[in-house]
Amino acid sequence: MSFLIKKPSILIITLICLSFFSFNLKAVQDISFDKQLKNADRIRSSNPNKFNEIVTSLLQQKSSLTHDQILHLSYLNAYRLTYKGQFDDGILLFLKIADSDASSLLKIRANISLVNIYAISKKWTKGLSSLSKTIELIPSIESQEIRQLAIASAVLFYNQLGQYELGLSFANKLLHEPIEGRTLCVAHNLKLESQFELGLLKEGDPQILEGIEACQQSNEVVMESAIYSYLAELHLKNTNPQKAILALEENLQAIEQSRYAPIVALYYSLLAKSYFQIESDAIAEDYAQKTIQQTKNIANSKPEVSSYKVLYQIAESRGEHQQALEYHKKYAEADRAYLDDIKTKHLAFQLAEHQTTEQKSRIELLDKQNNLLTIEQKLSAIKAENNRLFIAMLIAIITLLVFWAYKSWMTQKRLKQLAEYDALTGILNRGHFTQVAQSALKYCANTDMYLSCILFDLDKFKNINDSYGHACGDWVLKKVAKVCQAQGRKNDIFARLGGEEFCIVLPSCDLVTATKLAEEYRKVIERIDSADSGFDFTVSASFGVTDTLRSGHALEKLIADADEAMYESKHNGRNRITVYSVPTEDADSDKNTAANSGGAQADQPLFTGS
Known part of the structure; x- marks a missing residue:
């Protein structure tokens, strides 16, 4: 030490070297953290276990991260929480990112994730609001990958909302993009879902194989399994339960390992229906009970309705009438809740459309008011000899407003006169x-x-x-x-x-x-x-x-x-x-014929009181 004090230049060089070494070590750490964040982002849906491991490790080292790295980690942690079903915690993190000083790209991704979460958690009104913002931003998004994710989020939300025509239009738009990997798998999966729900998908459709291959290439187990579920339902509709069982059981182990409850529940319910159709009641009952366990935290799900129906039918076939009655009650409650959920979706969509129309009307009104102010400002600068023209224009505007008010009053009066009800029942006449x-x-x-x-x-x-x-x-x-x-x-x-x-x-x-x-x-x-x-x-x-x-x-x-x-x-x-069944060309014009009975087509349900 005394030697170093006597030689101050050596001390300075030593300090500089230590500082340089520390700086390089920090730079290496930053590069390592960035690499881990990018890797976690890349595998977040294809390898959930590894993704969770990386994010958990980085959260423990949070104090060593830069501000931008912390924001990126917060985004990944929010994704992790929502994947585990902790939607409220995930939403709070995504909202914080959207309101932070994060990059515009990360904010857009957070908003896209909010749309997806609102769809999964059935918060339709908030989801439509976030989706509207996302759709408006799509043309201005420079990143091709993020733009494609934004379009995919629109397809996902509209499909979840039951607006499958809109979902299909956005899915076609996404498939016209130059996509590959995970995004290509997502696009095929969402389009097939829209087509399936609209009744446009057939068993031999080549798009099914294309979607499966795309998901296999990107190792997207959950989305590949979803496509197999559509194929299985098509087999069941065409009374081919054995084919449905083969398609489902081939992928059952992989989807069980993913622990993604909605798809696992769907697989179990479809297997229950399939085995019931081939009269393997014990296996069907086991899968139906598994479905109910999986849907405990999933409100108003179609698999739950289907499984209670299978359990009711099995109990009825065994002559266990008391048990059958209990299952039928649960089936009826689940079916009513499912139908109420559909009604809620339609109502939310109609409300959003109404609000959009009202907002457009307000904007148009403001534009008209701004135009009127501009005209008034210009007219105030005109010479005195033009005052007569200004007054004439003002009178014309007032006249139009009075005419509009009179016409509106007459319309309201006429509507009141039309508001007539049946005197006995109190409903419309x-x-x-x-x-x-x-x-x-x-x-x-x-x-x-x-x-x-x-x-x-x-x-x-x-x-x-x-x-x-x-x-x-x-x-x-x-x-x-x-x-x-x-x-x-x-x-x-x-x-x-x-x-x-x-x-x-x-x-x-x-x-x-x-x-x-x-x-x-x-x-x-x-x-x-x-x-x-x-x-x-x-x-x-x-x-x-x-x-x-x-x-x-x-x-x-x-x-x-x-x-x-x-x-x-x-x-x-x-x-x-x-x-009602539309008469065929060779049928008598005064008859409403149908396959089987009662005027219903073969592909339409017929209910009776028996």
Whole structure:
């Protein structure tokens, strides 16, 4: 040490060397951390266990990371939390990143992840808000990879929301991008999901093999398994349960190792259905019970509904009627919750569309107001001789505003006059129903939305009037209207057309959902207790169902086709539902024929009261 003090130059050189060594060591550490972060980002879905190991290790070394590395790690940790099902914690981290000083690229990724999480956690309104922001940013995203992820998030969210047409359009847009690896697997998977839900996917479709190969090449086990689940469901629809079992069991071990609950539950439920179809009840029961265990933390899932139905059918076939009743109750509760979830999705989407329209109207109004201010500023600079022109323009504007206000007042007055209801039941009468239904049909035609129609007539109503009097008949009509109103959706158009005939128009509702809702109406009518009327009798109704895809957007044709299907229900024994079938070219023009029975096509459900 005394030597170093005597030689200050050596001391300085030594300090510089130590400083340089420390700086290089820090640089090496930074490079190592960056490499680990990039590796974790790359394998986050293909190798979840390794990804979790890297992120956990980096979190323990957080104090050694730079500010940008900490932000990147926070993003990966948020992804890890959401993958484990801790959605609220993940959302908080993603929101912090979006509001931080992180790079614009990381903020966009955080917003895309929020869209995906809101879809999985069924927070549809928040998800639509985040998705709207993401879609607006897509044209301005320079990174090809992130732009593709943004498009993929739109497909995922619309598919989860049940808006499969929109999902398919974005999936096609994504596949037109120059994609490869994981993104190519995601694109194929999402497109196949949209096509499957829309009924556009067939067993031998070459797109299925393309999607499987793309996911195998990028080692994406979860998404590959999802594609096999679509194929298995197609086999089941075509009554090929053995093929479905082969496709599912080939990938069962890999998907169980991933521990991704939604896909594992879907596999178990499909295996339960498949084994039940080949009468292997013990295996089917085991898979159904496994499904229920997997869906404990998944609300309102289709696999849960399917599994309770299988358990109910197995118990019924064994003659275990008490057990069958318990399973049927759980099946009915799960099915109702699942249908309510579908209704919630439709309502959220309609609300978002309404808010978007309202926002556009406000923007247009502000633009008009800004234009008016600009004109006023220009006019104030014009010489005095132009004042007359300014006054004339002002008078013209005032006149237009007065005319618009008068026209609006007249419209409101006319709408109030049209608000007429059936005096007995309190629901819409035929006149008001016609106005409202035609408006709904016009709106659905202009926006390419589904619209369905349910028509029903009370069975043997004349016998009730003749046997117990018209006061009792009035009680039945009011009771039917009351229970049906309680069962229906808020935006449905429910009316009494006359006598014992009722009609329900369902905007934004496809034929399958409408048929399920009709079954719910049939059940609540059938369960009416006549004791309060003072007499003992049963009430039932015969239903006819159609939609605009089959009957067009003319109200008269829609009601006529539903009426034809309803009379087919009457003809086939009453207290049942018949879906209208479009007559074939060689069929008689005055008949509504169908495969099997009741006016329903072979690919449409037919419900009965038996």
